[in-house]
Amino acid sequence: MTAFDLSPPSDAQRDALVAGLSADERRVLLQHGTEAPFCGVFLDNKQDGVYGCRLCGLPLFRSSTKFDSGTGWPSFFAPFDPAHVREIRDISHGMIRTEIVCARCDSHLGHVFPDGPPPTHERHCLNSVSLSFTPNGQAYPDPLQRGGAEAQPAG
Numbered sequence: 001m002t003a004f005d006l007s008p009p010s011d012a013q014r015d016a017l018v019a020g021l022s023a024d025e026r027r028v029l030l031q032h033g034t035e036a037p038f039c040g041v042f043l044d045n046k047q048d049g050v051y052g053c054r055l056c057g058l059p060l061f062r063s064s065t066k067f068d069s070g071t072g073w074p075s076f077f078a079p080f081d082p083a084h085v086r087e088i089r090d091i092s093h094g095m096i097r098t099e100i101v102c103a104r105c106d107s108h109l110g111h112v113f114p115d116g117p118p119p120t121h122e123r124h125c126l127n128s129v130s131l132s133f134t135p136n137g138q139a140y141p142d143p144l145q146r147g148g149a150e151a152q153p154a155g
Contacts, residue, residue: 008104009144018030029129035128037073038072039072045074049155052134052141053102057132061124077121090111111125135154136153139151
């Protein structure tokens, strides 16, 4: 069980968070878009820390699970907490894939594939614009002002 509050934002909170997104962030997070490969700001990030949802701030992946998949998108072999990422069957674009979304706000993150490294053999392939980054030792963003685990330092 996660220490983070997974209840969705209220309509007013969601509207306020969406208002702060760029057009590209809205396209990816809210309309299930995909950013171009090899251009995302977090693709080559080597800092230690935690990647969170760009919209609601929920921690999603630790830098210790990040690996270079060669695909052009940030890739991770395991989520921060399995409860923080929800999987949805995706049959768009003539393919069958598994979409991953933020478990708290339903923002589109990317897709998960069964071709990653041990120990999970999973490749969570994410759009950089779907993510925020908190270096270890700094407080997680808390845009929903929930306090609790959100008020603790990353790490």
